[in-house]
Amino acid sequence: MAILTDELKQYFQSLIDSPIHDWEILENLLVKKSIKKGDHFFRHFDSCKDLALVSSGLFRIYLIDNEGEEKTFSFISERGFILDFFLSWDSSPSMVSVQALEDSEIYTININQFKQVMALSTSWSKIYKEVLLRNYMRKTKREIEFVLYNAKDRLIKCTESKYLDINRIPKTYLASYLGIAAPSLSRLLRDLKENPKEVDHE
Secondary structure, eight states, X not given: OOOXXXXXXXXXXXXXXXXXXXXXXXXXXXXXEEEOTTOEEEOTTOOOOEEEEEEEOOEEEEEEOTTSOEEEEEEEOTTOEEOOHHHHHHOOXXXXXXXXXXXXXXXXXXXXXXXXXXXXXXXXXXXXXXXHHHHHHHHHHHHHHHHHOOHHHHHHHHHHOSSOOGGXXXXXXXXXXXXXOHHHHHHHHHHHHHOTHHHXXX
């Protein structure tokens, strides 16, 4: 059993209108774990059957393309869910890796146990659906930005994001996430620092 932090409880309560009274139904099954900076929660092709809630720290989700190059396409920080949808829901091999970018604390639960929790608790079913909806909207927004905006504008959007703190992200991974070369990112960051009104204008 692992007790959720007050910060996580406040966040989950903010996702639904009705009061959450059945915290223990989830906490009885949670296991708290520490993951060191640079270590992985799971890797490509791993058989990970656990869902994780991030209590503290930062993770990146990445894949390796046909040329062996890592491509970062998402970051997960405090209050985020980490789940390998492909493996957990239809037993397909994992297509991605999840790596800690900071020393992190997570709560884990077996995905089948979490499904049982959702079946027993309306609150946790609603919370998970809301989390999935927000993740989908965030993912769709990013895809639209790749079509509508150039690299500089995408960077500005990241600096304004309530979800991402680019100061916590190594520049190599941020460049990969934005789809630009690392030297180009350094130049753009320097330009924005010298011309902060461009960010304000956006």
